[in-house]
Every structure is written in C-alpha cells, then in structure tokens.
Amino acid sequence: MQFELNDEQSALRDSLARLLADRYGFERRRALAISPEGHCPQTWAQLAELGLMGLPVAEADGGFGARAEDLLPVMQELGAALSLEPYLPLVLGATAVRLAGSEAQRAECLPAVAEGACRLAWAHDEVAGRHAPWWVQATARREGDAWVLSGAKSLVLGAPLADRFVVSARLSGEPAQREGCALFLVDAKAPGVQVRAYPLVDDSMAGELVLTGARAQALGDAADSARALAAIDGTLAMGVAAICADMTGAMRAAYRLAVDYLNTRQQFGRLIGQNQALRHRAAEMLVSLELAKSMAITAAVAVDDPGSEGAHLDLHRAKVSVARHARQLAQHAIQLHGGIGMTEEYAVGHYLRRIHVLDQLLGDGDAHAARLAALLTQGPAA
C-alpha cells in the first residue's frame, strides 16, 4: 500500500497551487464569475502551459497519459481555489475520445486538446435520466456517409466554452438500455447545434445542448456498442474520481477558513475558538476531511487499478462517503462563521455551493448508495 504523491505529482501540485494563489484569489474569482467569459482565459492558457490539458491525453497523442492518481492533486487544488475553468469537462471529453475513438480520430482530435487549442465537453446526461448513469434518448441516424444526431443533453459542463462535444446517442433500443448506443464527436459550430448557456448555482458555466439533425462523426465503430459502453463507463468512472478529488480540495479550503475564523473572531471577550461546542465541531470536520481524503485516493486507485480487490465497489463507496462528509463539513464551516458565512461576498458559502453541484453530478450520493446496495445484495462479482 502506498498513499503518498510521487515527486512529479507533488511538483505539479505545488506549481498549480502557486499559480492559483497568484491568479485566483477569491476577489478575482468573484469578478470572473460575473464577467462575460465566465472564467479566466489567461489562467486557462497558463494551465495549458503547466500541462494540465495534456494529462488526460495519451502520450502517443501528445499528452502525458496521466492516471486518475495524477489528476487527484490537480483536482484538489482546483476545488480549493473554487476554479471556474472548464477543466472537468475537458477531462471527461478527452477520456471518452481516448476510450472510444479510433487511432486516426485520437490523432486528429487529442493533440489540439493537449495543447489547449481545443476545448472538449461531455454531453451525456439527459433531464429524464436524473441520476441514472444510462439514459440516452438522443438518436443517431445514418445519412449517406455521415451521422446525424437529434435530441437534448442537459447539464453539459463548460458548454458555452466548448469547441467540440462528445455526445452519446442511440442507434436503437429504449432509453435505459445499455446496448444500442454510440459516442459521437460534434463540432460546436456545426449546423443544427444549439447551446442554451446558463451558469450553475456555483457560478460555473454549463448549458443545454440541443441537437436538431446535427452532423457528427461516430467515435470508433458505431455498431460496436460494447466498446461505446465501456467508453462511457470508463469516462464516468474517471469523472467520479475527479469529482471526489475536487470535493476534498474544497473541503480542505472550507476547513481552513473555519479554523482561521475560530482563531480570529472574538465574542463575549474571548476567541470563539475557546468554546468547546465549536472546538468539537472543528474536530468533527477534521475527521470528515481525513476520511474523504482517503476515499478520494480509493476512487483514483479504483479507476487506475480496476482489477484490485473491491475496486468495482470503491467508486460508489467513494461518492457516497465523500459527498456525505463534504456536505457536512461545508455546513459546519458556514455555521462556525455565523452571519458572514451566509454572504456571497465571503468564500466559505461558495464551498457548499460547489460541493452541492459536484454531489449532484454523475449520480448523487443516494444514487451511488443504491447502486452499491444492488452490487452488495447480488454478492461479489465473479
């Protein structure tokens, strides 16, 4: 067993932390949230220079072929900084192309992604699916030698900023069926592609993707639905691990804010951090943080080492556990601040917003508990 970051991972984490400390202070972040771009193009370019865009891209395609454990510290720093950069959708999109695309498609698409010249977004969820990992109503049909997609994808992270979308669509079957789907690459500028952009409650940019006969290229062989299935599952797994990491970064930052506040704020003639009820709440927050950190590691290892003992359960366990602890910690952090914790001009409440959004993405804690329950009730997988 090995729980520590290696030298490269620590070095990247440190550089990223420095960059975010310089460029992404909370006041600056507030200004970005209400700016027309909704994020910071200069920071995005610097993230690309640091190599972040290449992490989810294989070396053969000009990236670094990073594993989930390499992404872990990166996502933690982005979470701690309340980043508005559309990095998670890029990770999801690039992972999907890596898993589903043909060699030629990977070579065409991914080098530009790794350079930071092309932004990908992941368009899989649909409103009616709610938390189901599989609910694909959008359809794909053949028109000559091209594919044409129709349907609506909800909660597409980074949608208004994306150059290309990776879209799941159905060739045959019912929405909940695992067979009959394929993944497609859709150009944001193609005819029939509409984005209804909206900010999420945590200020990040997302949108609804409406496709009306939009031309698309199938990733890999569209008839090979097993490969598409594996690619979607693999992308969602990477996403869950990344989200768990992001949430633990947000937890760490909210915890530090609360601890600083307890050691600064005075009431009744003394530091509020001298009151046992508040001190005990801080202790409970630390317990939550440590458990969540362990489960973020566990999720990353489950993605990187899917054959290891219990790995098929660990992603669900991680989402269940991290989401619970993150929410509890963020709520405690607000409570310890009192009134100031309720204001938009103070950072601590933004962590609850981010954690709530992340919990709702890719299946919330309850949904993963139900999936875990089904696996446990069936008994161990063969």
Add this chain to the structure above:
Amino acid sequence: MDLQLTAEQQAFRAEVRAFIQERLPQDIRDRLRAGHPPRKEDTVRWQRILNERGWAALHWPRRFGGAELGQAERLILMDELYRAPAPLPQVFNITMLGPVLMKFGTPQQCEHFLPKLASLDLWFCQGFSEPGSGSDLASLRTAARREGDHYIVTGQKIWTTTAHWADWTFALVRTDPEARKQEGISFLLIDLKSPGITIRPITSIDGEHHLNEVFFDEVRVPVANLVGQENKGWDCAKFLLGNERTGIANVGLCRERLDHARTVAERTPQGAGRLIDDPKLQAELATLDAEIRALEVTNWRFLLTPSAQQELPAFASVLKLKGVELQQDVNALLARIAGPSGLERRGSDDTAHGPLTPRYFYSRAASIYGGTSEVQKDILSKFILG
C-alpha cells in the same frame, strides 16, 4: 498510490486465514458469530493455539514469544481474526502490559511475566479508572505507601473489565500525595489473590457481568512489582495508551458485524418476503459499507504512512472517534434488524439468534472507555486550534 497488499503480505494473509480455518474451534466461531463476547475459556483456548504459532504477540520480539512482525502484519492478523470471527489476543496482556514491561520493566520482570502474558498462564486486567477519576485519570487517589520492601495499597478501582477472571492487575497508584497530579503516580503489578482485595461485580445494561469494582484494603505489594521508577508511572500510562492505536479503529469488527447484519436480514422474514429486500435497509447497509471502507483506508493510510502521522500526530483520535461511531451504528442496526424477535431475553448459549439487542446496549460503552469521544475531540481540537 496503491491499496494492494504486497505479495509477502498477501501470502501472510493466506497463511493466517488457512491457520484460522484449520485450528479455530467451531463452537467459539459460532458463539462469536452470533454476537456473544468470548468467554474466558474461549480466549484462553484460542490464544494458546495462536501462541504455538508465535502469533499471540505478533509484534513482540522473538525471545519473548513474539514474531517480530510489523504494523501491516498486525493489521492483517486482526482483520482475519475478526473476519473468522475468533477472539483477539487478550488486550491487557498483549497490547497494553507487554510493551510497557519491555520498555520500562526490569529484565527479571520481562523474563518472568512476558511468556506468561503470551500463553495466558496469567490473565491481567487494567486498574486505571476510579470512582472519582474517569476521563480525568490523573486525579486518581488509590494510595500506595512504602513500608520496607512493600507498598501498602488502599483505595478503589472501578469499571475493571474482566477483573473477575483475572489473576493480576496492573494499576496506577498514588505514591506521592504531595506531588502535582501526574507526578506522584506509580505503575504497580498486583496479584489479585493478595489479602485485602475484594472484587465486586457490576452488571451492565446488556444484563451481563463484564465490569467490576476492585477494592484494596492495606494490600501488601512487593516493591519488585513496581514497573519503571517510583512516581514515574504516568510515563508508563501514556506509553500504554499510545500503543493502543493499531487496534483502535476496530475496522475488522465493524466489517464482520456488517456482514452479519446482511446475513441476518437475509434470513429474516418481512411479510411474504425477506427483510433484505427492503430498499431502505439496503441503502443503510450500503452507506455503512462505504463508511467502513473509508475508515479502513484511513486506518491503513495513517498506520503505514509516517508522513501522514507527522502531519496529524493526533490521528489515533480520528480513528477512535470514527471507529466507535461505526461500531455503534452497526450494532444499533443489528438490533433493529433483530427487531421484535430480538426482544426476548435469551441465554448466553443461544447461537440461533444471538444477543443482538443486548450487544447494541453494550456498544454504547465504546464511546466512553479508552478516552470518551469528547476527550478525543478535545485532543483533536487542541491540535487544530491550540
């Protein structure tokens, strides 16, 4: 990063598992599975079997009957014992007193006592708590005054688990009434057959006798039974409490009880179906499973990673707090699964149902003994906030 055991560790686990499978008496396994605590003879019988293999005191040096194995192997052994389930090596002898003797005891004390601790030829109990000294242990008042080659001990201990089974106790006594709290305490080994000792049972809310009061009335204890220096017993106590951290999270126990909860729910009817098919129960079992996994990985992470320990020196409090919470949650769930059928008071030999409801009652003790959950939070908040 990885969460795999090394090849050697996997081999050790397989060896332990096979050994338990072959040697653990079935009646002990059945009693523990049903939820009964091990009886004295269960622990003695099993520990002697383990001791033949050198596994009763896994982390002790070989010359004292140990196997000189490390932290990971200790965790593996404990997990496998819980998984079986089998009695754990007697904690007062193996985890608490043994290491104290090796660190503070005389060579004679080590030669005399350590082999008997490993073989359970002597059963020790812990004489720390007193009626007026619970969480504030250092306020203890049981007095020992020196008379020639003896200490004369007078006072009272309470909550003494297994004193009624024990041959000896290791006790904290006050040898200097004038000194400040922690500074006048000594660590004594006391033969419970000595004249002047009275042991009185305390029945706990599970209806069982685990706990005792122990009264000392002018009990003569040879000075040779002092461990470490006179008035330096607090050092022994701190060292002893610090050594409890390997088993403090009780992950294996939580995991075994959760597995049992599922088994019981599978065989429990609910209407025309089975209790296990209740989605609310399934979600609860799944949530506990996730939290136990989080505790398990956290336990490994801290115990095997020096840098994690340096970052959070008070990590044992994290493990105790969460371990206790989950142990109590899973026992409470078991009592709810037992449901109305669990209300009947049954004998201590019943293995068909097991004492699931009484065990739930007794699980409330876990957040009281070994440093209450509030004390653990005090320790953590001192680290966090100063």
